[in-house]
Amino acid sequence: MKIFKSKKTFHDYIERQREMGKKIGFAPTMGALHQGHISLYEAASKENDLVFSSIFVNPTQFNNAADLEKYPRNIENDLKILENSDYVDAVYIPEVSDLYPDGLKSKSYDFDGLENEMEGKFRPGHFDGVGTVVEELLLQVQPDNAYFGEKDFQQLVIIEKLVEKLKLPVKIHGVAIYREKNGLAMSSRNERLSAEQREASKIIYETLLKVNDWFRIITVPEINQRVKDIFEDQRGMVLEYFEISDEQTLKETDFFYKGHNYRAFIVVFVNEVRLIDNMHLE
Template sequence: MQIFYDHNSLQSFIKSQRERNATIGFAPTMGALHDGHLSLYAKARQENDIVVASIFINPTQFDNVKDLQKYPRNFDKDIQILENSSLVDAVYIPSDKDIYPEVMERKKYDFGGIEKEMEGEFREGHFDGVGTVVEKLFLQVQPNTAYFGEKDYQQLAIVEQLVEIRDLPVKIIGVPIFREKNGLAMSSRNVRLSETQRESAKIIYETLLMIEEWFRVITIPEIIERVSKIFEDEEGMVLEYFKIADEKTLKETDFFYKDKNYRAFIVVFVDDVRLIDNIHLS
């Protein structure tokens, strides 16, 4: 596995792959790697000649400086995880200057309104920061296909919209949520949970599975009431929001229409650790 710490060295590698018509699969990360990330690279390995990873903690997508400061950083461990996986041919670990050579600021995008829903209500400017860094990475890595996990479903939708509005020659693939044995969605934030908290947090996925059953037989207001009651009774947990939304527009709905697809989204604080999850309602 080759490691590139600057854009210039990466460029030479990408050029050599392009000259031999190799297809490039890519998944950008902010490090703190886990098996969920590796599931992206496993999918990329199946579908491409070359697989490229990136590790860059992007300042412009953090609306809270404390969250940026607390974000876990262990690049040596991340590199070892990638090497041991044998799934990745190259990893790009750029400096801030490689991504933001002139000034560190986020572009303004019009994502058609999906950026204002759910996470957009709570994290001002977040998706402009995501769009900014993903666009820059796509231009530098030049992938044929890029892979994003469905745990951050709204982010996946944002990237799909980014590719469309910027007319970028990249195919976007969503990869199903990778879960721990108890059902908890795999996340870099899980390392901040105690063993007891991690076990208790399985209630998040268990609730989503119940919602998948309930939505066939009861109304959305009734589902919302049941979900609220579940987390009122869970010590050390606070439900930040729960929504059922149209998968395409991400707009919240209060009624199910047969010709549309829906997804349930949930965000729960376990003490000060913010966990997100979702499930397709089929």
């Protein structure tokens, strides 16, 4: 596996691969790698000649300075994981100046309102930060295909919109959520949970499974109330939000309309750790 810390060297390498007609798959990350990231590389390896990763903790997508400071970083361990995965051919570890040559500030985007739903209500400026860094990485890496996890489903939909609006020549792929044995969605933030908290947090996934069952038999307001009741009884947990939304528009719904696809979204604080999850409703 090749490691690139220079934008120019990485660019030259990509140009050589392009000249040889290689098809490139790309999965950008913020490090603190786990099996969920590996599932992205595995998916990419099935459809591309080369798989590239990147590691960059993007400051502009954190609207909470303390959250940025606490974000886990262990580049040596990340590189070991990538090396052992056997899926990744090259990893790009850029400096801030490589992605923000004009200074550390976000561009301003219009994602047709997608950015104002759910996470947008609680994390102002977050998706401008995401859009800025993803746009720059896609322009630099020039992949044929790029892979993002469905755990951040709103982010995935927004990146698809970004690519559509900017007419970037890359196909975006969503990869199913990779879960721990107890059902908890794998996340770098899980490392901040104690063993007891990690086990207790399985209630998030168990609740989504119940929602998928309730989806067939009761109304959306009734489902919303049941979810609130569940988390009022959970010690050390606070439900930030739960909603059922249209998968295309991300707008919350209070009724199930025929011909639409819906997904349940949930965010829970386990003490100070913010955990997100979602599930397509069958």
